[in-house]
Amino acid sequence: MKFSKFGQKFTQPTGISQLMDDLGDALKSDQPVNMLGGGNPAKINAVNELFLETYKALGLDNDAGVPNSSAIISMANYSNPQGDAAFIEALVGFFNRHYDWNLTAENIALTNGSQNAFFYLFNLFGGAFSDKSNTDNQTVDKSILLPLTPEYIGYSDVHVEGQHFAAVLPHIDEVTHEGEEGFFKYRVDFEALENLPALKEGRIGAICCSRPTNPTGNVLTDEEMARLAEIAKRYEIPLIIDNAYGMPFPNIIYSDAHLNWDDNTILCFSLSKIGLPGMRTGIIVAAPEVIEAVSAMNAVVNLAPTRFGAAIATPLVADDRIKQLSDDVIKPFYQQQAKTAITLLKKELGDYPLVIHKPEGAIFLWLWFKDLPISTSELYETLKEKGTLIVPSEYFFPGVDVSDYKHAHECIRMSIAADEQTLTDGIAVIGEVVRGLYDEAK
Amino acid sequence: MKFSKFGQKFTQPTGISQLMDDLGDALKSDQPVNMLGGGNPAKINAVNELFLETYKALGLDNDAGVPNSSAIISMANYSNPQGDAAFIEALVGFFNRHYDWNLTAENIALTNGSQNAFFYLFNLFGGAFSDKSNTDNQTVDKSILLPLTPEYIGYSDVHVEGQHFAAVLPHIDEVTHEGEEGFFKYRVDFEALENLPALKEGRIGAICCSRPTNPTGNVLTDEEMARLAEIAKRYEIPLIIDNAYGMPFPNIIYSDAHLNWDDNTILCFSLSKIGLPGMRTGIIVAAPEVIEAVSAMNAVVNLAPTRFGAAIATPLVADDRIKQLSDDVIKPFYQQQAKTAITLLKKELGDYPLVIHKPEGAIFLWLWFKDLPISTSELYETLKEKGTLIVPSEYFFPGVDVSDYKHAHECIRMSIAADEQTLTDGIAVIGEVVRGLYDEAK
Numbered sequence: 001m002k003f004s005k006f007g008q009k010f011t012q013p014t015g016i017s018q019l020m021d022d023l024g025d026a027l028k029s030d031q032p033v034n035m036l037g038g039g040n041p042a043k044i045n046a047v048n049e050l051f052l053e054t055y056k057a058l059g060l061d062n063d064a065g066v067p068n069s070s071a072i073i074s075m076a077n078y079s080n081p082q083g084d085a086a087f088i089e090a091l092v093g094f095f096n097r098h099y100d101w102n103l104t105a106e107n108i109a110l111t112n113g114s115q116n117a118f119f120y121l122f123n124l125f126g127g128a129f130s131d132k133s134n135t136d137n138q139t140v141d142k143s144i145l146l147p148l149t150p151e152y153i154g155y156s157d158v159h160v161e162g163q164h165f166a167a168v169l170p171h172i173d174e175v176t177h178e179g180e181e182g183f184f185k186y187r188v189d190f191e192a193l194e195n196l197p198a199l200k201e202g203r204i205g206a207i208c209c210s211r212p213t214n215p216t217g218n219v220l221t222d223e224e225m226a227r228l229a230e231i232a233k234r235y236e237i238p239l240i241i242d243n244a245y246g247m248p249f250p251n252i253i254y255s256d257a258h259l260n261w262d263d264n265t266i267l268c269f270s271l272s273k274i275g276l277p278g279m280r281t282g283i284i285v286a287a288p289e290v291i292e293a294v295s296a297m298n299a300v301v302n303l304a305p306t307r308f309g310a311a312i313a314t315p316l317v318a319d320d321r322i323k324q325l326s327d328d329v330i331k332p333f334y335q336q337q338a339k340t341a342i343t344l345l346k347k348e349l350g351d352y353p354l355v356i357h358k359p360e361g362a363i364f365l366w367l368w369f370k371d372l373p374i375s376t377s378e379l380y381e382t383l384k385e386k387g388t389l390i391v392p393s394e395y396f397f398p399g400v401d402v403s404d405y406k407h408a409h410e411c412i413r414m415s416i417a418a419d420e421q422t423l424t425d426g427i428a429v430i431g432e433v434v435r436g437l438y439d440e441a442k
Numbered sequence: 443m444k445f446s447k448f449g450q451k452f453t454q455p456t457g458i459s460q461l462m463d464d465l466g467d468a469l470k471s472d473q474p475v476n477m478l479g480g481g482n483p484a485k486i487n488a489v490n491e492l493f494l495e496t497y498k499a500l501g502l503d504n505d506a507g508v509p510n511s512s513a514i515i516s517m518a519n520y521s522n523p524q525g526d527a528a529f530i531e532a533l534v535g536f537f538n539r540h541y542d543w544n545l546t547a548e549n550i551a552l553t554n555g556s557q558n559a560f561f562y563l564f565n566l567f568g569g570a571f572s573d574k575s576n577t578d579n580q581t582v583d584k585s586i587l588l589p590l591t592p593e594y595i596g597y598s599d600v601h602v603e604g605q606h607f608a609a610v611l612p613h614i615d616e617v618t619h620e621g622e623e624g625f626f627k628y629r630v631d632f633e634a635l636e637n638l639p640a641l642k643e644g645r646i647g648a649i650c651c652s653r654p655t656n657p658t659g660n661v662l663t664d665e666e667m668a669r670l671a672e673i674a675k676r677y678e679i680p681l682i683i684d685n686a687y688g689m690p691f692p693n694i695i696y697s698d699a700h701l702n703w704d705d706n707t708i709l710c711f712s713l714s715k716i717g718l719p720g721m722r723t724g725i726i727v728a729a730p731e732v733i734e735a736v737s738a739m740n741a742v743v744n745l746a747p748t749r750f751g752a753a754i755a756t757p758l759v760a761d762d763r764i765k766q767l768s769d770d771v772i773k774p775f776y777q778q779q780a781k782t783a784i785t786l787l788k789k790e791l792g793d794y795p796l797v798i799h800k801p802e803g804a805i806f807l808w809l810w811f812k813d814l815p816i817s818t819s820e821l822y823e824t825l826k827e828k829g830t831l832i833v834p835s836e837y838f839f840p841g842v843d844v845s846d847y848k849h850a851h852e853c854i855r856m857s858i859a860a861d862e863q864t865l866t867d868g869i870a871v872i873g874e875v876v877r878g879l880y881d882e883a884k
Contacts, residue, residue: 001680001731004647005581006602007566010742011735020741024522040520048514052501055513059498071497072490075754078482078719080466112554112722115745123602124449139447157742160448160565160602205446238443277520278749280554289443293453299462300452300599303557306748307720312517 006160015377016153016395026389034426035418037389039214040277041250041363042337042417046329047275050321054312074311081299082291083110087310090317091283098248098323101261106288109295110305113280114244114270119158120297121240121266124290125206126164142205143198143399144240147228148188150366150396150411152214152242164205165399166198172407177358182346184368185358186216188224199235206266207232210242212253212361215396215413217338219255219360226260233264238290244270245362251326252334253361263287271309273363274322274330279309334363337416341365341423348431352438366393368411369434373441375409379433388429390414448602457819458595458837468831476868477860479831481656482719483692483805484779484859488771489717492763496754516753523741524733525552529752532759533725540690540765543703548730551737552747555722556686556712561600562739563682563708563726567648568606584647585640585841586682589670590630592808592838592853594656594684606647607841608640614849619800624788626810627800628658630666641677648708649674652684654695654803657838657855659780661697661802668702675706680732686712687804693768694776695803705729713751715805716764716772721751776805779858783807783865790873794880808835810853811876815883817851821875830871832856 003011026033058070079085088108095103111117128139146155146167156163170186177183198204207228212219220228225241232239245252247259250273261267269283284294298305316322338359345354345367357366372379376392383390393411394402402408414430416423445453468475500512521527530550537545553559570581588597588609598605612628619625640646649670654661662670667683674681687694689701692715703709711725726736740747758764780801787796787809799808814821818834825832835853836844844850856872858865 001567001729002571002647002678003566003735004569004571004584006569007735008572010738017738017741020523028527038520041518043518048518051517052511052514055517056498056501059494059501069494072494073720075493075497075718075720076483076485076490078480078714081462085470112744112748113746116743119743124445125443127446127448129444129446130450142446154745205444236444272520276517278515278517280744280746280748287443293445293449296452296459299459301558301561301743302554302722303596304555304722306554306722306750308748308750 009161010157014157016156019391019395022384023389031387034388034422034429036414036422036426037391038415039363040417041273041275042333043419044275044329044333047325050316050325051275051312054315057315058311070311074307078304079307079310080295081304082295083108083298083305084307084310084314087314087317090314094317094320095285097320099259099261101285103285106291107285109284109291109298110310111282111284111294111298112302112305113272114242114268114282115154116280116302117268117282117284117294118155118242120294121206121268121284122155122158122164122208123160124293124297125238125240127159127161129205140203142203145196145199145204145207146399147193147207147209148186148213148218148220149398149400150213150215150393150408151398152210153391153395155208156395156398163398166196166204167397167399168193168196169400169405174355175358177356182355183358184355186218188220188228190227193231204235204237206238206240208240208242210244211257212245214245214362215364215391216357216366217359217362217364218357219253219257221255222258229260229262229265238264238266238286240266240268242268244268245273249322249326250274250330251323252331252363254331254335255360261285266290271313274326276309276312279312280306281309281313334416337423338365340420341414341416341427344424344427345431348427349434352435354434363415363417365414365416366411367414368407370410372410372434373437376412377409379412379437382433383429386429386433388426390430451603452599456599458598461833461837464826465831473829476830476864476871478856478864478868479833480857481805482859483715483717484775485861486717486771486775489767492758492767493717493754496757499757500753512753516749520746521749521752522737523746524737525550525740525747526749526752526756529756529759532756536759536762537727539762541701541703543727545727548733549727551726551733551740552752553724553726553736553740554744554747555714556684556710556724557596558722558744559710559724559726559736560597560684562736563648563710564597564600564606564650565602566735566739567680567682569601569603571647582645584645587638587641587646587649588841589635589649589651590628590655590660590662591840591842592628592655592657592835592850593840594652595833595837597650598837598840605840608638608646609839609841610635610638611842611847616797617800619798624797625800626797628660630662630670632669636673646677646679648680648682650682650684652686653699654687656687656804657806657833657835658799658808659801659804659806660799661695661699663697664700671702671704671707680706680708680728682708682710684710686710687715691764691768692716692772693765694773694805696773696777697802703727708732713755716768718751718754721754722748723751723755776858779865780807782862783856783858783869786866786869787873790869791876794877796876805857805859807856807858808853809856810849812852814852814876815879818854819851821854821879824875825871828871828875830868832872
């Protein structure tokens with residue numbers, strides 16, 4: 001069968017698709033695998049117990065008869081394209097209780113998960129734009145500006161035609177973490193950003209960052225965020241913030257950071273990392289014109305978003321239990337996982353040139369093996385043969401030609417969502433392989 | 443904010459989007475509305491009871507502990523981009539039990555509902571194609587061929603750029619229905635189809651029809667389907683069949699019809715019309731190369747499909763209860779609704795030039811008001827003012843310029859999923875208004 005160019009774009013084997021297949025195959029494999037590669041959240045008993053309790057309650061509240069039970073209402077009826085109205089109402093109340101944003105239902109749309117939101121937003125603000133300044137009906141090509149790479153691997157392929165990213169490489173600062181050496185932190189290179197020709201020449205459609213950053217666990221500082229917001233306003237383009245790991249839920253964020261919103265900001269939230277990834281529920285908070293556009297895209301691409309994640313989350317958002325769960329269970333869990341993983345890594349590689357990105361949030365550690373004799377894509381293959389899966393760094397630079405950028409071949413993303421035994425076994429394999437590589441090169 | 447051309451395409455107000463807003467607003471309105479306009483399936487007690495029972499069972503099977511209950515597994519874990527593996531396995535078994543298709547898991551992918559499937563498939567087989575026959579890297583524009591319009595309104599806007607449809611107008615045959623006059627049936631005009639320049643010149647990427655047809659309730663005959671399959675094979679393009687209302691579930695089909703599949707056929711199924719529209723679960727059965735492409739598009743557009751519809755349906759597919767429910771409850775329910783609606787319509791308009799498309803399936807009646815003095819888009823406005831919602835016909839001709847096609851302005855789609863009181867009240871309003879229009883013109 002012949003596929004269109006759109007189809008060919010999506011079906012061409014890429015490094016990323018190969019990697020995703022590997023991760024998927026590993027999960028299906030009979031061999032034991034130390035899975036430090038994926039993005040699935042951890043299995044936390046207190047979290048699953050709350051969800052199961054909520055689940056059962058939705059199926060039991062049928063005093064008014066089966067058709068009126070919450071479970072049946074959410075299963076047996078379409079929402080409108082904007083998403084489940086009761087959940088949107090609960091979210092409006094929740095955000096207005098905790099922030100001074102003065103939202104209304106016109107500021108919120110739901111999507112089938114965060115990836116779906118970014119598919120919409122990056123095609124809404126990147127790609128071909130009509131250029132009204134000339135008369136020949138020509139188009140201007142605009143890009144999504146990633147002010148700090150490395151950034152999320154899943155952004156790379158979302159444009160319906162080509163890739164439309166402009167990206168800035170980071171400043172790398174050596175920092176301490178809880179008084180210890182051996183850490184670094186990425187910071188936005190504002191000089192490079194402000195001097196980017198695409199920005200100055202009107203070829204940027206939006207600025208976007210994840211905070212905490214997937215893959216690095218970096219949290220852009222409030223000052224960095226304020227500068228980005230100012231630049232976005234100056235150029236009359238929105239600032240998109242991917243809050244999948246951020247405040248107020250799942251709140252996997254350990255640094256002192258605040259969340260702001262105004263009508264030039266597009267905030268994206270998700271229920272995945274509080275523990276509901278199978279439900280595919282994303283939340284967009286933005287100006288009404290963006291919400292209208294997202295609703296229109298929902299109608300065409302999906303008719304309406306899925307409702308069941310909304311049904312489960314509504315009571316937890318309405319009475320703030322989602323925030324308690326995040327603050328009291330989810331955040332401390334991952335903070336402890338990060339501590340455990342760092343202890344294990346220091347034990348395995350304390351005398352070797354490993355530096356770790358300061359863990360400020362999210363569910364990953366980002367490891368930099370300085371002057372590693374092989375690329376981390378090759379390291380990935382060696383580790384895979386030994387039953388340990390991580391993700392090599394080169395895929396986390398959308399919009400950057402990394403062929404001459406050594407740092408992009410020296411890092412890995414390692415999930416810390418696994419149980420302690422898997423973390424211990426996986427880090428032991430990483431330690432053994434990496435020590436061998438450095439020792440051989442001596 | 444400035445939107446890309448992609449964004450502008452999706453956010454431009456269109457007749458359809460205005461209509462959808464009307465239907466949505468009506469549902470939110472305080473005024474009583476006779477809703478004969480939407481596509482929500484009927485509330486059938488036996489159906490909802492079975493779903494609620496299944497729902498509760500998924501939350502209770504946690505002998506192995508909370509994290510291993512079926513509800514938590516489906517909520518708390520991503521599936522891979524192809525979709526929930528256990529549901530796909532159950533579907534393979536189901537289809538192979540009831541048909542001789544010899545499917546494997548490589549023949550099935552899940553999507554976030556049927557609309558999502560058509561967004562993928564129409565962009566995969568319609569739009570710009572690389573033309574390898576010339577050396578200047580030019581592209582060929584290919585269309586989706588709709589062999590019989592009217593067709594589903596939701597197809598119209600799914601192409602990421604422009605519209606790419608070619609359509610054939612129907613033969614209209616007067617027929618009887620259960621021995622009564624006053625009915626017609628659309629048939630494929632194969633002569634027009636075979637002589638379509640776009641088909642002969644290689645500018646068709648796929649053939650697609652819904653069966654039963656939304657909006658008309660027509661069921662293309664086995665002979666018509668065999669001819670379409672033959673033409674598709676001859677031109678080496680796939681035949682896509684939208685089976686949302688068809689066999690084997692929800693099986694809202696009353697004519698003698700059979701379902702075939704081969705690797706040049708793409709069958710699309712949905713859980714919506716068995717009563718789970720809020721779950722957004724679509725099923726594609728196709729050759730492995732199509733399934734791979736759909737999985738790749740799932741990964742980019744949605745990361746992975748939602749799992750909860752799959753979780754609810756898996757036990758019902760595994761033991762054929764989904765088929766029993768369809769055959770014994772859902773199909774007879776709508777057949778009775780069609781009978782009731784026809785009786786009411788004949789009572790109201792028996793002496794007027796109303797003819798009804800022979801009801802062979804789906805959840806709509808398609809009414810043709812011959813020589814109505816106003817267009818049905820104007821009739822829609824009048825009925826809306828009187829609190830009764832239907833959908834006028836002009837939106838059901840994707841790929842046809844209907845400005846000079848009178849028939850496209852003389853029909854309406856009327857849902858029969860409403861309760862009897864709503865049907866009675868709504869049809870009384872339609873009767874009163876339409877009688878008045880014909881009487882005035884005398």
